[in-house]
Amino acid sequence: MKATIILLPGDGIGPEVVDEARRVLDAVAARFGHSFTYAERAIGGIAIDQTGTALPRETLTACREADAILLGAVGGPKWDDPAAKVRPEQGLLGLRKELGLWANLRPVAPFAALADCSPLRPERLVGVDVMVIRELTGGLYFGQPRLRETVDGVRRAVDTLEYNEIEVARVVTLAFELARGRKKRVTSIDKANVLESSRLWRQVAIEVGAKYPDVALDHQLVDSAAMRLVTAPASFDVVVTENMFGDILTDEASVLAGSLGLLPSASLGDSKCGVYEPIHGSAPDIAGKGIANPIGTILSAAMLLRHSLGLTSEAAAIEAAVAATIDAGVRTADIAQGGAAASTSAMGAAIRERLAAGAA
16 A cells, blocks of 8 residues: 655654654555655644744645644643744644544553553453544634633633534444444533533434444533543443543543553544544653653554554554563553663664564
């Protein structure tokens, strides 16, 4: 297969982890006989510095023409002025909106060998395999009106939480479709006891669920779901929720795996081209030190192969190589638990070595 992949390293540790993921993709191409062509573009803070905008036109054009997009991270203290009109995060949000990427898939499946890295008791992690699906282009992050103003000398701000039934139905339908290939359970998370948008969400979820009699549907309020996620995480299969709730809950779910650096994500829409990125941020405090964990980005590359390029065996090969590397005791600083820590490049090299050897 021939494919064009746009690399958006972004800010902080983004360039370091994206480079390791690209090297893993090259190893996949060599092993399986594919040809991947890469083009690097700017997004986020570095794009603001270069062009004055977080999502330059040439970046968006390249992404629209690509087969898939691999992103590192955006943001950092340099661009954290709350009064700034242009912020790095606008690049990521704009990319999702412009490409119509309305669903964010975030799998959480802890590695048994890293059970000690989680603050949860090991027995609570047994059997945990959750797929969180976060609606990505609606809700508070995109609703209008959105403003700050001063009225009678008092500053006020407005964000609008808005959803329509089409937006809800398509992401909930995706949840049911994925659940059919898993344990056939969907948990829809909302705040229907308070929010009108959540009452619509629940109503539409029930309507969609009626079309999937083979899949069980239950509803959970977001506050109780947050508690259940750490007290009984194995009770979840596929979780579907709105934009902000999904953002918060998936960061919470990272404690199940033991580190934000381990978790990948895929942002998908109506076309096969998606954006793939680790769920962690730019981690400016460790940028340039060569100690960032590249696993979340490497597993995002595996999701890229599976969802955008249809290369399921190749994706599974990356996942097996990552698991074998962890089982062999290779650890970056965030999961080393006081033991010897591998550098970012050493972790990438260890994964590529097992990938080339056909780890299973």
